[in-house]
């Protein structure tokens with residue numbers, strides 16, 4: 216069975232455009248077959264971005280893990296003026312993100328392929344993700360727990376997760392790594408901000 220995170224070189228293309236408007240300006244995304252939420256901005260991703268736009272502290276650098284066609288990382292690069300790095304295991308998603316960087320003339324963003332953090336060498340102020348629940352608990356926890364190794368000490372992990380996809384259980388599994396705040400609960404989606412628990416040694 217094909218998933219939105221499977222690489223399939225034979226998959227045909229059927230490009231479509233998704234516009235997102237904010238503060239009287241528009242960012243325009245090219246999307247395609249074989250990527251997550253290809254026809255419209257996902258509700259959970261939008262809730263996450265809108266919380267970040269409203270409540271995010273000024274930060275310098277951001278990593279969008281599982282970027283898809285680039286909605287989260289590029290919207291924040293454009294409207295929050297944060298330096299954004301986008302990664303995904305899906306080659307087509309990375310390619311679309313690169314196209315969207317170019318077409319929207321976003322100079323403070325880049326995208327590359329990575330399985331979880333395998334190709335990530337730097338640390339960031341913010342890691343943000345709508346994690347790939349269908350890829351399984353191991354990948355989701357790899358993204359969420361693994362973020363500690365790629366966050367600056369006062370950095371923040373922002374994520375969205377649905378109550379019926381185990382939000383409460385996942386928060387319990389993260390409780391030894393992060394302090395967490397639920398910023399919003401809407402239509403069964405939780406927006407969570409996590410900060411590393413720093414140990415003295």
Ligand SMILES: C[S@@+](CC[C@H](N)C(=O)[O-])C[C@H]1O[C@@H](n2cnc3c(N)ncnc32)[C@H](O)[C@@H]1O
Nearest residue numbers: 220251260281282283303304305330331347350
């Ligand atoms: C729920 S989608 C979110 C996509 C995009 N951020 C958005 O908001 O539209 C999760 C993304 O994670 C990617 N993904 C799945 N497994 C991954 C892995 N092991 N490492 C990195 N990305 C992965 C998928 O390809 C997909 O693009």
